[in-house]
Amino acid sequence: MPVRSFLDTNVLVYADDRQDTAKQRRAVELFNEHRRARTGVVSMQVLQEYFVTATRKLQIDARDARRKVELLSRFDVVVPEANDVIAAIDLHRLHGISFWDAMIVRSAKQGGCSVLLSEDMQNAREIDGVRIVNPFK
Numbered sequence: 001m002p003v004r005s006f007l008d009t010n011v012l013v014y015a016d017d018r019q020d021t022a023k024q025r026r027a028v029e030l031f032n033e034h035r036r037a038r039t040g041v042v043s044m045q046v047l048q049e050y051f052v053t054a055t056r057k058l059q060i061d062a063r064d065a066r067r068k069v070e071l072l073s074r075f076d077v078v079v080p081e082a083n084d085v086i087a088a089i090d091l092h093r094l095h096g097i098s099f100w101d102a103m104i105v106r107s108a109k110q111g112g113c114s115v116l117l118s119e120d121m122q123n124a125r126e127i128d129g130v131r132i133v134n135p136f137k
Contacts, residue, residue, distance in 0.1 A: 004039045006108035007031070008118035009049040011135060012042070012072060016058055023136050030117060030135055040075040041111035045103055047072055078107040095127050105130055 007030065014020065014027035034040030047069050054065040080088075084106050091102035101121055108116040108130045116132050123134040 043107035
């Protein structure tokens, strides 16, 4: 049974990226696994980043990307508040990660996740009780 996990934007984008079939297969597997088990968490930031990346980088039609965002919004969605921005600034300063990555870590924490699935951050690093796992390694 999968543990409650935060899915970073890159994992969701790879599910639609036909350029790397191995990563696409793994991303689809993770998406389906967490959807079935109801253990997947995303944030407003991830939904926004997915839409922009899917339409710009992958050239997915905006209507199709919108439908995917609707599907992704069936996961638990963390909606950050002002205090989360302040906490992310602290994580950024303490751990030397980008502010946007700090917002992702903070959202994962707020979403009750012990795991953050991301290719963009240091694999196996733990920040604020959230372990970063690169699912493509």
